Amino acid sequence: MAYLIDKKEGILTFTINREEKRNAVNDEVMDGLKEVITYVKDHNDVRFLVITGAGEKSFCSGGDLSVFHALETEEQAFGMLSKMAGILYDLATLPVPTIALINGTAVGGGCEIATACDFRLVASHAKAGFIQGTLAITSGWGGGTYLFERGLRHDRALKMLVDAKPYDAQTLYEIGWAMRVYFEGTKEEALNDFIEHMSKIHPSVHQAYKEIELRKWRESNMYERVMEEVRTCAKLWESEAHHKAVNSFLTKAKK
Numbered sequence: 191m192a193y194l195i196d197k198k199e200g201i202l203t204f205t206i207n208r209e210e211k212r213n214a215v216n217d218e219v220m221d222g223l224k225e226v227i228t229y230v231k232d233h234n235d236v237r238f239l240v241i242t243g244a245g246e247k248s249f250c251s252g253g254d255l256s257v258f259h260a261l262e263t264e265e266q267a268f269g270m271l272s273k274m275a276g277i278l279y280d281l282a283t284l285p286v287p288t289i290a291l292i293n294g295t296a297v298g299g300g301c302e303i304a305t306a307c308d309f310r311l312v313a314s315h316a317k318a319g320f321i322q323g324t325l326a327i328t329s330g331w332g333g334g335t336y337l338f339e340r341g342l343r344h345d346r347a348l349k350m351l352v353d354a355k356p357y358d359a360q361t362l363y364e365i366g367w368a369m370r371v372y373f374e375g376t377k378e379e380a381l382n383d384f385i386e387h388m389s390k391i392h393p394s395v396h397q398a399y400k401e402i403e404l405r406k407w408r409e410s411n412m413y414e415r416v417m418e419e420v421r422t423c424a425k426l427w428e429s430e431a432h433h434k435a436v437n438s439f440l441t442k443a444k445k
């Protein structure tokens with residue numbers, strides 16, 4: 191299975207389970223995210239939704255280039271990008287706290303998934319970065335829009351996007367992208383420590399506080415802004431520079 195779903199004591203955990211591809215996102219992973227988001231919407235006993243990656247090396251390496259490199263045109267790219275952007279918008283607007291438990295490298299779309307979550311807990315060895323720029327495209331699943339929205343200082347958000355390189359855990363914490371860096375113990379221990387106090391608060395309080403932000407998003411056409419980001423990425427996707435960069439990665443991988 192390309193993903194695992196586990197539920198324990200009100201904590202629903204979605205694990206991207208494709209270590210051989212550094213937990214890259216393919217259609218099966220997208221469908222799994224839709225499934226877990228629907229479960230949260232249909233059940234009122236979920237306190238937290240956690241997104242993480244299998245293994246210790248990678249949280250998520252973004253879209254599966256070996257699959258999505260076949261998308262040639264703007265229209266073909268828009269189809270995939272808008273599907274995942276819609277899923278991440280549903281994730282970002284869930285009424286329960288969402289936690290990206292970053293067990294390893296989070297790059298490209300993996301960084302976008304993490305940014306769409308309310309909280310980011312980062313392992314001290316992990317790195318994260320919007321590396322889409324190295325492929326001559328922008329973020330295309332809404333991650334750039336969420337980054338500017340999530341309260342990072344503008345200069346830090348813009349530099350993280352335009353640097354298009356992985357930042358180490360300490361830097362991620364200093365710029366305000368990582369809520370917490372964990373050094374010892376397991377990621378599960380880090381998670382339990384992080385949610386210990388929040389777990390004692392009635393879920394209706396969490397929902398009410400999240401609604402304050404979601405109300406602002408609805409009033410400021412957040413979804414439309416996300417889709418503008420998708421359209422921009424789809425346009426750049428068609429460029430020769432993008433296809434050349436992807437082929438270069440895939441050729442290197444085959445050596």
Ligand SMILES: CC[C@H](C(=O)O)C(=O)SCCNC(=O)CCNC(=O)[C@H](O)C(C)(C)COP(=O)(O)OP(=O)(O)OC[C@H]1O[C@@H](n2cnc3c(N)ncnc32)[C@H](O)[C@@H]1OP(=O)(O)O
Pocket residue numbers: 210211212214247248251252253254255256258271295297298299300321322325328329330331423439443444
């Ligand atoms: C809008 C989002 C956008 C989109 O796709 O739509 C994106 O996400 S664009 C960004 C896409 N992602 C990348 O460009 C990241 C590519 N991967 C890497 O840079 C590295 O793999 C890294 C840093 C994640 C991990 O490096 P490490 O040295 O630990 O591993 P390898 O590079 O040797 O990779 C191991 C194995 O996994 C395959 N792999 C890794 N990432 C991907 C990926 N995104 N898609 C497909 N396959 C991936 C890699 O090819 C190796 O396979 P192997 O068969 O063992 O050679």
